Amino acid sequence: MKVTKALMPTLRDVPAEAEIVSHQLLVKAGFIRRNAAGIYSYLPLALRVLRKIETIVREEMDRSDAQELLLPIMQPAELWSESGRWDVYGDEMFRLKDRHNRDFCLGPTHEEIITDVVRGEVKSYKQLPMNLYQIQNKYRDERRPRFGLMRGREFIMKDAYSFDRDSAGLDDSYQTMFDTYVKIFDRMGLDYRPVEADSGAIGGDDTHEFMVLAENGEALIAYCSSCSYASNVEITEINDTAKEKLSEKPLLKVATPDKKTIEEVAAHLEVPQDNTLKTLVFDADGEKIVVVIRGDRILNEIKLKRLLKTDFLEKADEESIQNLFNCDPGYISPLGINEITVYADNEVKYMTDAVCGANEEGYHYLHANTDRDFGEMTFSDLREVVEGDLCPKCNEPLIFARGIEVGQVFKLGTKYSESLSAKYLDENGKEQIMVMGCYGIGVSRTMAACVEQNYDDRGIIWPKEIAPYQIVVIPVQTNDELQYTEAEKIYKELLAKGYEVMLDDRKERVGVKFNDADLIGYPLRITVGKKIADGIIEYKERNQSESEQIQPDELYDKIATFFKK
Ligand code: ATP
Numbered sequence: 001m002k003v004t005k006a007l008m009p010t011l012r013d014v015p016a017e018a019e020i021v022s023h024q025l026l027v028k029a030g031f032i033r034r035n036a037a038g039i040y041s042y043l044p045l046a047l048r049v050l051r052k053i054e055t056i057v058r059e060e061m062d063r064s065d066a067q068e069l070l071l072p073i074m075q076p077a078e079l080w081s082e083s084g085r086w087d088v089y090g091d092e093m094f095r096l097k098d099r100h101n102r103d104f105c106l107g108p109t110h111e112e113i114i115t116d117v118v119r120g121e122v123k124s125y126k127q128l129p130m131n132l133y134q135i136q137n138k139y140r141d142e143r144r145p146r147f148g149l150m151r152g153r154e155f156i157m158k159d160a161y162s163f164d165r166d167s168a169g170l171d172d173s174y175q176t177m178f179d180t181y182v183k184i185f186d187r188m189g190l191d192y193r194p195v196e197a198d199s200g201a202i203g204g205d206d207t208h209e210f211m212v213l214a215e216n217g218e219a220l221i222a223y224c225s226s227c228s229y230a231s232n233v234e235i236t237e238i239n240d241t242a243k244e245k246l247s248e249k250p251l252l253k254v255a256t257p258d259k260k261t262i263e264e265v266a267a268h269l270e271v272p273q274d275n276t277l278k279t280l281v282f283d284a285d286g287e288k289i290v291v292v293i294r295g296d297r298i299l300n301e302i303k304l305k306r307l308l309k310t311d312f313l314e315k316a317d318e319e320s321i322q323n324l325f326n327c328d329p330g331y332i333s334p335l336g337i338n339e340i341t342v343y344a345d346n347e348v349k350y351m352t353d354a355v356c357g358a359n360e361e362g363y364h365y366l367h368a369n370t371d372r373d374f375g376e377m378t379f380s381d382l383r384e385v386v387e388g389d390l391c392p393k394c395n396e397p398l399i400f401a402r403g404i405e406v407g408q409v410f411k412l413g414t415k416y417s418e419s420l421s422a423k424y425l426d427e428n429g430k431e432q433i434m435v436m437g438c439y440g441i442g443v444s445r446t447m448a449a450c451v452e453q454n455y456d457d458r459g460i461i462w463p464k465e466i467a468p469y470q471i472v473v474i475p476v477q478t479n480d481e482l483q484y485t486e487a488e489k490i491y492k493e494l495l496a497k498g499y500e501v502m503l504d505d506r507k508e509r510v511g512v513k514f515n516d517a518d519l520i521g522y523p524l525r526i527t528v529g530k531k532i533a534d535g536i537i538e539y540k541e542r543n544q545s546e547s548e549q550i551q552p553d554e555l556y557d558k559i560a561t562f563f564k565k
């Protein structure tokens with residue numbers, strides 16, 4: 001391809017709305033253009049990268065015996081009602097009606113449709129296991145579409161669904177997909193980690209997220225400094241062990257007028273925040289519950305939801321707390337609470353000499369001792385992990401890193417096969433429910449994640465496996481006949497050898513061409529300038545700072561070695 005014929009509109013400036021590097025560079029280098037919030041056109045360079053990512057995904061999925069199909073984007077509401085998700089999916093679902101006023105949605109995911117297809121076609125144990133996948137646009141009306149392709153409202157996903165006879169079969173399918181994802185992300189040259197993740201309150205089944213490590217990642221992961229443990233901090237387990245008791249002083253009521261927050265109370269009473277107790281009230285499935293954690297800790301609501309096995313959890317409003325405790329929320333505590341179920345973080349169990357509310361406006365207690373002073377509590381791991389907490393596997397300190405979730409593997413079990421009746425006949429002719437898994441990769445997000453990991457102050461540095469073009473050939477003076485003819489000759493020869501090459505035939509200053517080449521991020525740049533008269537051209541790898549002067553006949557071996565062809 002010649003640059004004069006291509007649509008690759010590089011920009012000098014970055015659009016103001018682009019907050020993170022991948023968004024800035026993909027716009028600046030002419031890969032994507034925004035049409036509406038979270039909705040983008042993929043220009044030719046982007047499409048080439050996406051196709052390469054898809055090819056890697058396809059090759060590895062096919063190798064794992066998964067089969068590709070293509071499901072409809074438009075999905076009838078009936079199937080979603082059957083699974084029970086039509087009413088609970090919420091505002092993230094794009095809904096529409098046909099001319100007969102029937103409800104449809106634009107697929108945010110495809111469990112319902114695939115289960116509908118499989119229940120119609122698969123009837124016998126002999127047809128199982130089966131794994132089906134597609135690569136297609138997904139639609140989610142995200143609350144905050146942002147960061148360019150990272151969180152779009154229309155985005156490309158590879159989604160796969162496995163169907164097995166039983167849970168042992170699902171374990172195998174899951175492991176195969178896990179291993180396949182490792183191969184896929186390895187091939188893309190990404191620095192990533194599979195981490196244990198949240199499977200939702202009801203699920204409780206295995207799930208891993210594949211996280212590309214990057215400063216701008218929305219996710220926080222905790223990994224062990226010593227063993228291979230890694231998890232999304234949403235679910236990182238904490239083993240809080242027994243602590244030494246501080247004192248056995250009797251409870252002492254003290255005035256704390258207008259001191260309601262942990263910070264205010266701790267400062268006023270001159271005690272460290274880690275020796276205070278925070279009491280919170282929630283609405284869980286319509287019932288009020290109380291949660292107690294150490295004052296300096298943050299409650300992890302995902303852990304609480306898992307403990308309560310509910311998806312519906314909300315902080316209680318001030319008024320209902322006031323009614324329940326007969327005092328301002330700033331002074332409440334578990335002291336003397338009987339009618340309400342109290343949950344407490346494990347750490348609270350060992351607390352002595354702590355500060356807690358007096359359930360009376362303007363007062364707190366000193367010297368509270370959980371064992372001695374509080375009624376019945378259910379203890380569980382409920383707090384958010386902090387860096388330096390100990391690894392749940394080996395007790396060494398945990399380290400934090402930011403990550404971009406590019407894929408997730410998930411054991412669904414029988415959630416959809418049961419509600420949608422996906423059954424098969426076993427060896428004895430007995431009806432059994434299929435056991436399912438689902439496996440997603442954010443294809444368009446992966447492209448952005450890759451940029452997030454591979455750039456410098458001049459632009460993108462594409463890993464060679466997914467670069468839009470492998471090589472750019474630049475004649476310094478397009479007007480100079482010798483330079484242009486030699487450049488074009490090299491360009492044609494490289495094309496004939498099967499490389500993906502751009503010839504920058506624009507009559508621009510060479511500085512402009514170099515800037516664009518670096519911005520776009522071609523892995524190799526070949527420059528033909530004045531020295532061609534002495535049989536010398538310039539070879540430069542995008543991720544090296546120095547270029548090399550070489551003779552044209554050395555070029556092809558060098559390129560072959562670079563691409564290991
Ligand atoms: P997130 O927590 O980031 O919203 P998710 O858990 O909702 O992701 P899945 O339903 O597991 O995502 O989708 C599979 C993959 O699709 C994700 O791992 C991610 O790479 C990608 N993905 C999800 N939502 C978006 C989005 N809004 N824009 C781009 N890619 C997305």
Ligand code: MG
Nearest residue numbers: 092140142151
């Ligand atoms: Mg999401």
